[in-house]
Amino acid sequence: MQTQELISIASQVRRDILRMVHGCQSGHPGGSLGCTDLLVALYFDAMQLRVDSTSNQVVFAMSALNEDAFFLSNGHISPVLYSVLARRGYFPIQELSSFRKINSRLQGHPTPHEHLEGVRIASGSLGQGLSVAIGVAQAKKLNNDPAVVYCLMGDGEQNEGQVWEAAMYAPHHKVDNLIAFIDVNGQQIDGPTEKIMNNRDLQLKYEAFGWKVLHVNGNDLGDLQICLANAKNMLGNGVPIMILMRTEMGAGVDFMMGSHKWHGVAPNDQQLEEALSQLSETLGDY
Numbered sequence: 001m002q003t004q005e006l007i008s009i010a011s012q013v014r015r016d017i018l019r020m021v022h023g024c025q026s027g028h029p030g031g032s033l034g035c036t037d038l039l040v041a042l043y044f045d046a047m048q049l050r051v052d053s054t055s056n057q058v059v060f061a062m063s064a065l066n067e068d069a070f071f072l073s074n075g076h077i078s079p080v081l082y083s084v085l086a087r088r089g090y091f092p093i094q095e096l097s098s099f100r101k102i103n104s105r106l107q108g109h110p111t112p113h114e115h116l117e118g119v120r121i122a123s124g125s126l127g128q129g130l131s132v133a134i135g136v137a138q139a140k141k142l143n144n145d146p147a148v149v150y151c152l153m154g155d156g157e158q159n160e161g162q163v164w165e166a167a168m169y170a171p172h173h174k175v176d177n178l179i180a181f182i183d184v185n186g187q188q189i190d191g192p193t194e195k196i197m198n199n200r201d202l203q204l205k206y207e208a209f210g211w212k213v214l215h216v217n218g219n220d221l222g223d224l225q226i227c228l229a230n231a232k233n234m235l236g237n238g239v240p241i242m243i244l245m246r247t248e249m250g251a252g253v254d255f256m257m258g259s260h261k262w263h264g265v266a267p268n269d270q271q272l273e274e275a276l277s278q279l280s281e282t283l284g285d286y
Contacts (some may be wrong), residue, residue: 073129
């Protein structure tokens with residue numbers, strides 16, 4: 001898909017995120033806005049999905065056989081995942097209005113127990129997604145499945161010990177059909193990552209474990225497309241790939257950008273209107 005088309009979709013997804021979080025006065029807009037461009041680039045361009053040949057509609061299969069699979073480890077940014085899945089055709093767009101409501105399938109952290117199309121694991125407890133993604137990637141290799149597995153983590157999530165167990169495991173076992181991302185926005189719920197628990201040099205750390213490390217501007221869709229294409233071309237060489245993705249928390253809304261304060265705070269009515277005025281309605285609000 002052309003970059004400009006992806007930019008148009010991303011604008012609508014950001015509108016969805018804001019309206020969802022505002023509608024229930026709960027949720028995590030900052031990281032969701034920051035990671036919007038990546039998820040749009042993946043689901044609308046880079047990933048090979050299962051599509052019905054007659055209707056041309058995306059079809060969800062829990063097994064993910066012969067299709068790329070994405071795992072959201074930092075599950076609190078569920079609004080961006082839900083919006084992208086709905087806009088890609090996994091479930092009705094109108095369902096976004098039920099976000100965090102009683103009996104909704106769209107809970108604050110994704111869960112598959114209500115058979116929500118596009119969601120294969122629950123991801124509320126941080127640190128687990130990379131381990132799951134590695135397991136699925138290994139299963140694909142055992143099944144001679146050529147598809148790719150993707151996983152997104154947060155930089156604050158690197159505080160979790162399980163991440164580093166997985167980081168050590170993947171290169172040792174030559175899991176070379178895996179592309180992982182860290183959203184490097186420098187913010188976590190309690191403040192800047194360098195003050196809460198300094199990650200220091202993530203490139204050196206992952207390279208020391210045996211990963212191939214790339215960098216990308218996560219809020220530039222053109223840069224993302226180039227980086228994703230390069231990463232896919234590097235697969236199959238015995239090493240997993242880690243992409244350090246620089247983003248701005250709250251990207252797309254000027255008063256939300258660059259501060260941990262919007263990690264988990266919903267906009268009020270006035271703030272919603274101000275934010276929406278900065279984003280084009282390109283596909284129609286739900």
